[in-house]
Amino acid sequence: MVDIRGLRKRYGSNEVLKGVDLTIARSEVVSIIGKSGSGKSTLLRCINGLEAFQEGTLTVHGQPLQADNAGAMRELRKNVGMIFQSFNLFPHLTVGRNVMLAPTLVTSQPKDLARQNAERLLARVGLAEKFDAMPDQLSGGQQQRVAIARALAMDPEILLCDEVTSALDPELVGEVLQVVESLADQGMTLVMVTHEMNFARKVSDRVVFMHQGKVHEVGTPEALFGSPQTPELQQFLGKGH
Numbered sequence: 001m002v003d004i005r006g007l008r009k010r011y012g013s014n015e016v017l018k019g020v021d022l023t024i025a026r027s028e029v030v031s032i033i034g035k036s037g038s039g040k041s042t043l044l045r046c047i048n049g050l051e052a053f054q055e056g057t058l059t060v061h062g063q064p065l066q067a068d069n070a071g072a073m074r075e076l077r078k079n080v081g082m083i084f085q086s087f088n089l090f091p092h093l094t095v096g097r098n099v100m101l102a103p104t105l106v107t108s109q110p111k112d113l114a115r116q117n118a119e120r121l122l123a124r125v126g127l128a129e130k131f132d133a134m135p136d137q138l139s140g141g142q143q144q145r146v147a148i149a150r151a152l153a154m155d156p157e158i159l160l161c162d163e164v165t166s167a168l169d170p171e172l173v174g175e176v177l178q179v180v181e182s183l184a185d186q187g188m189t190l191v192m193v194t195h196e197m198n199f200a201r202k203v204s205d206r207v208v209f210m211h212q213g214k215v216h217e218v219g220t221p222e223a224l225f226g227s228p229q230t231p232e233l234q235q236f237l238g239k240g241h
Ligand SMILES: Nc1ncnc2c1ncn2[C@@H]1O[C@H](COP(=O)(O)OP(=O)(O)OP(=O)(O)O)[C@@H](O)[C@H]1O
Pocket: 011, 014, 016, 034, 035, 036, 037, 038, 039, 040, 041, 042, 043
């Protein structure tokens, strides 16, 4: 589904990704963990073309990522959904309109169909009754669930989640993780940058530990958390991150 080889990314003279190799299979749930600044978010943003990279190859669903091909990038963004730490809902649109927006604008889906889909997706994240609410009438956890419904509205093959609970009050974290877990159970290919170690352990097929711009250690949650091999991962886990 995703094949990353020798990926290098620099911001000026700061090389943030120093040769990343990673393959992600269909329906796989992969968590990316690591210290702040290790390149986790940058890697995720490269996968959906939000960031350009200087060296290496990145293939999504058999298509090599080509930053200079606008048509191919549009196609990629349809296939790869992304949810961020901040929910980024359009504040002047109702919840339902937020979910309907991309399908009607980007794929010219008829409004009736987009509405039906939005209703179905809002029900799926437990917010059926909020279709006509405005985003600022919702809690952070509810807004993040709308953001998930909005990403799903494009029917992506892969969903990238970048620290989706980091901006939430602790009591709202669970409801969002529950939705993410249900997507994992339903076979969605998920790549998540997360600081929620217990959650990563519970839902991931594989966990990737990034350190200084490289995949430093990768394995099943049992292996990675149970018997970390490298001193860097041992130290990271030991610090209780
Ligand atoms: N737009 C940018 N311009 C310049 N440098 C950047 C930019 N985005 C990220 N960086 C740098 O790239 C490095 C990796 O950042 P990245 O956000 O990928 O790390 P991270 O592992 O996701 O960290 P965190 O857990 O804090 O989010 C950092 O040194 C950061 O300062």
